[in-house]
Amino acid sequence: xxxxxxxxxxxxxxxxxxxxxxxxxxxxxxxxxxxxxxxxxxxxxxxxxxxxxxxxxxxxxxxxxxxxxxxxxxxxxxxxxxxxxxxxxxxxxxxxxxxxxxxxxxxxxxxxxxxxxxxxxxxxxxxxxxxxxxxxxxxxxxxxxxxxxxxxxxxxxxxxxxxxxxxxxxxxxxxxxxxxxxxxxxxxxxxxxxxxxxxxxxxxxxxxxxxxxxxxxxxxxxxxxxxxxxxxxxxxxxxxxxxxxxxxxxxxxxxxxxxxxxxxxxxxxxxxxxxxxxxxxxxxxxxxxxxxxxxxxxxxxxxxxxxxxxxxxxxxxxxxxxxxxxxxxxxxxxxxxxxxxxxxxxxxxxxxxxxxxxxxxxxxxxxxxxxxxxxxxxxxxxxxxxxxxxxxxxxxxxxxxxxxxxxxxxxxxxxxxxxxxxxxxxxxxxxxxxxxxxxxxxxxxxxxxxxxxxxxxxxxxxxxxxxxxxxxxxxxxxxxxxxxxxxxxxxxxxxxxxxxxxxxxxxxxxxxxxxxxxxxxxxxxxxxxxxxxxxxxxxxxxxx
Numbered sequence: 001x002x003x004x005x006x007x008x009x010x011x012x013x014x015x016x017x018x019x020x021x022x023x024x025x026x027x028x029x030x031x032x033x034x035x036x037x038x039x040x041x042x043x044x045x046x047x048x049x050x051x052x053x054x055x056x057x058x059x060x061x062x063x064x065x066x067x068x069x070x071x072x073x074x075x076x077x078x079x080x081x082x083x084x085x086x087x088x089x090x091x092x093x094x095x096x097x098x099x100x101x102x103x104x105x106x107x108x109x110x111x112x113x114x115x116x117x118x119x120x121x122x123x124x125x126x127x128x129x130x131x132x133x134x135x136x137x138x139x140x141x142x143x144x145x146x147x148x149x150x151x152x153x154x155x156x157x158x159x160x161x162x163x164x165x166x167x168x169x170x171x172x173x174x175x176x177x178x179x180x181x182x183x184x185x186x187x188x189x190x191x192x193x194x195x196x197x198x199x200x201x202x203x204x205x206x207x208x209x210x211x212x213x214x215x216x217x218x219x220x221x222x223x224x225x226x227x228x229x230x231x232x233x234x235x236x237x238x239x240x241x242x243x244x245x246x247x248x249x250x251x252x253x254x255x256x257x258x259x260x261x262x263x264x265x266x267x268x269x270x271x272x273x274x275x276x277x278x279x280x281x282x283x284x285x286x287x288x289x290x291x292x293x294x295x296x297x298x299x300x301x302x303x304x305x306x307x308x309x310x311x312x313x314x315x316x317x318x319x320x321x322x323x324x325x326x327x328x329x330x331x332x333x334x335x336x337x338x339x340x341x342x343x344x345x346x347x348x349x350x351x352x353x354x355x356x357x358x359x360x361x362x363x364x365x366x367x368x369x370x371x372x373x374x375x376x377x378x379x380x381x382x383x384x385x386x387x388x389x390x391x392x393x394x395x396x397x398x399x400x401x402x403x404x405x406x407x408x409x410x411x412x413x414x415x416x417x418x419x420x421x422x423x424x425x426x427x428x429x430x431x432x433x434x435x436x437x438x439x440x441x442x443x444x445x446x447x448x449x450x451x452x453x454x455x456x457x458x459x460x461x462x463x464x465x466x467x468x469x470x471x472x473x474x475x476x477x478x479x480x481x482x483x484x485x486x487x488x489x490x491x492x493x494x495x496x497x498x499x500x501x502x503x504x505x506x507x508x509x510x511x512x513x514x515x516x517x518x519x520x521x522x523x524x525x526x527x528x529x530x531x532x533x534x535x536x537x538x539x540x541x542x543x544x
Contacts, residue, residue: 001027001117003075003100006047009116012108014077017091019100025074029216030114032256035320036060037067044072047117049110051263052078058089065093077113079104111257118249133160133243137250149175149254153247162243164210164229166251169194169222170331170362175254181228187365189228194221194369200244202232211236213244216252220320222311222372223327225255265296266326266339272296273339273346279412286408293348293411296337301405303352304381306414307333307359308422309345312373328374332362344422346415352380360434367432377422379437381406381414455535462532465515477515478533480508484520485530 004023007014016023028045031038034053042048048068054060068076076099078086086103094101104113137152149166153176157163165176171190173180181189185206192203192212199214211233215225227248233241272292279289294300309325325345329338333355338347349355356378366372417437425435466477480498484505487493495505509520518525 003027003047006113006116007102012113012116013105014102014108014113017086017101017103018094019075019098022075022098022100025100027074027117030117031073032110032114032259034323036064038320039067039071042068042071042073046073047075047077047113048073049077049104049113051110052087052090055087055090058087061087061089061093062096065090065097065099069097069099073099075100075102077102077104077110079106079108079110109257109260111253111260114256115253118253133239133246137243137246149251150178152250153177156243156247160240160243162229162240162247164227164247166215166225166254167193167228168331169224169226170328171365172331174225175251176228183361187362191365191369193224193226193228194366194372200233202234211244213248215248215255220324223324225251227251268292269296269337270339270341272337273348273415274341276408276412276415277341277346279408281409289408293337297335298337298348299350302350304406304411304414305333305349305351305355305359306379306381306411306418307336307347307349308377308415308418309347310343310375310422310426312375312426332359344419346419348411348415352382356380356436363432363434369432372432373430374432375422375426376432376434377418377420377425377437378434379414379417379421381410459532459535462516462518462529463536466512469511469515475508475511477508477512480505481512481529482533484509485526485533489520489526 002023003019003025006012006027007016007023026045027047029043029047030049031042031046032049033041034051035041036054038048050064054064065076076094078090078101086101091101104110133156137156153164153166157177163177165181166174167181167186167190168174169190171183171186173186180186188205189203189210189212192201192205192210196203196212200211202209202211204210208230209232211229211231213227213229213233215227227244229244229247233244236244272289272295275285275289275292279285298304307329309329311321311325311328322340322343322345326338326340326347329336329345329347333347333349334351336347336349338345340346359376359378363374363376366374414437417440421435421437421440424440425433463478466481469475470477476498480494483497484494487497491502491505495502498505512518513520516529518529520526520529
C-alpha cells in the first residue's frame with residue numbers, strides 16, 4: 001500500500017501537513033508509539049502513529065522525528081485530542097527531516113488506520129495464493145456484526161485444524177477456543193514466550209508441542225500478547241501457516257482497538273493516582289481525589305490492594321519501561337486503576353489477600369524466566385478500622401454505617417507502603433522479587449536484604465562445622481541448637497522436647513560451642529547462631 005492510497009481512504013480523512021511530494025512511498029507496516037525514542041522497535045518502512053504523549057516541550061519534536069527517521073520510518077501520522085491539532089514544532093521538525101506528516105482527526109482511531117494497512121496486506125496475500133481459509137476467517141471478522149476473536153479462533157480450530165488461544169505475557173487468557181487452558185499451562189506457555197529467542201517458536205508444555213506466534217505492534221515482550229497454537233509449526237504446510245498468520249493479524253487488530261479504547265482511561269488513571277501521590281494530609285481536595293478514583297472504576301467500598309512495580313533492564317534509557325510496568329499490572333490485577341509516575345507504575349484494585357496470593361503466584365512463575373528484572377511491592381487496605389499493615393487508622397473509615405469504605409488518607413497510606421515495599425524489593429538487584437508491606441519489620445525480610453555473599457559467608461562460618469559433624473557422626477547438633485534456642489535457653493524444656501536427659505543435652509551444647517567458637521550462655525552469641533539458622537531456612541525471593 002502506498003501512502004497516497006492510505007491518504008485517500010474515505011473513512012480515515014487524514015490531512016497532509018508535510019510531504020505531498022512523497023506520497024508514493026510504500027507502507028511496510030504500522031507502529032503505534034508514545035515513546036520519545038522508539039527506534040529499537042522499528043525495522044524500517046513503517047507508518048508511525050502517535051498520540052504525542054511523549055511531547056513535554058517543543059524541543060521534544062526534533063528528538064522524536066530524528067529518531068523515527070533514523071529508524072527508516074516512511075511517514076508519521078499524529079493526533080491529540082488534548083491539543084486539538086498537531087503542534088507547529090512537530091510540523092517544522094518533519095519538514096526539516098523530509099518526513100511526511102499526516103494529521104489524524106480526533107474521531108478517527110489509530111486502530112482504524114492499522115486495520116486499513118493490515119487489510120491491504122492480507123488482500124495481497126490472498127491474491128498470492130494463501131487459500132480460501134484466510135478469506136473465510138477474514139470475512140468472519142469483517143461482517144457487520146463483527147465476529148468475536150474467540151469465534152474466529154473457533155472456526156480456525158473446527159474447520160482448519162489450527163486450534164489455540166491468545167494469551168498475554170503474564171499468562172492471562174484473552175480469547176480462543178474453549179475450554180480455556182488451565183492456569184498452569186497458560187503460565188508455562190507465557191514463560192516459554194518470554195524466554196524464546198525467535199518468533200514464531202515451537203515449545204513443549206506439559207508434554208505437548210505448541211507453536212507461539214507474535215502479535216505485531218508490541219513495544220516490549222512483557223507487555224505483549226501472543227498466539228499459542230497446538231502442534232509444531234515447523235512441519236505445517238503453507239495453508240496452515242497462512243491461517244496462523246491470519247489469526248495473529250486479527251489479534252493485532254483487536255489489540256490495537258483495545259489500546260485505542262484505553263488511552264483516555266490511562267490518562268485519567270495517571271491524573272487520579274498523581275493526586276494520591278501528592279496528598280499531604282488534611283481534607284482539602286479529598287472529595288475531588290475520591291471522585292477521580294471512583295470515576296476510574298475503583299469500587300467505593302471494600303478491601304483494596306495497592307501495587308507498585310518497576311521493570312529493570314540492562315539497556316540504558318528505556319523510557320517505555322514504566323508503561324510496560326503499567327500494562328503488566330493491568331494484566332495481573334482485576335480491573336485496576338493503574339498509572340505511571342516517574343519510573344514506577346502504581347495500581348489500585350478491589351480485593352484483599354486473595355489478590356495478593358494471585359500476584360505471588362504470578363511472581364513465582366515470572367521468576368523462572370531468565371533475565372527478567374521486576375520489583376513488586378504490595379499493600380492491603382483491608383477496610384476496617386484498626387486493621388493491620390496497609391489498613392485504616394481509627395477514625396479514617398467511611399461508609400454508611402458499614403465501616404467498609406475507603407478514604408483518601410487510607411489509600412494514600414496503602415500506596416506509600418506499596419512503594420516502600422517495592423523499593424526494598426529492588427535493593428538486592430536482579431531477578432523477580434516481591435515484598436509485601438505486611439512483612440516490613442520481619443526478620444526474614446531483613447535477612448533477605450543482606451547481600452547474598454554476606455549471607456552465605458555468615459551462615460557457612462557458623463553452621464558448616466555443625467552440618468559436617470552431623471554428617472560424619474550421625475548426630476543432631478543442628479537440631480539441638482534449633483530446639484535449645486527455640487526454648488529460650490531453657491535446659492529442662494529443651495531436654496523434654498528432644499526426649500533426652502539434661503546431661504546429654506549439656507554435652508551436645510558443649511560440642512556446639514567448641515565447633516562454632518560461640519558461648520550459648522551469651523545473648524549476643526545466641527542471636528548470631530539464631531540468625532545463622534534463619535539464613536539457612538531462607539529461600540531466595542520468598543520474603544514474608
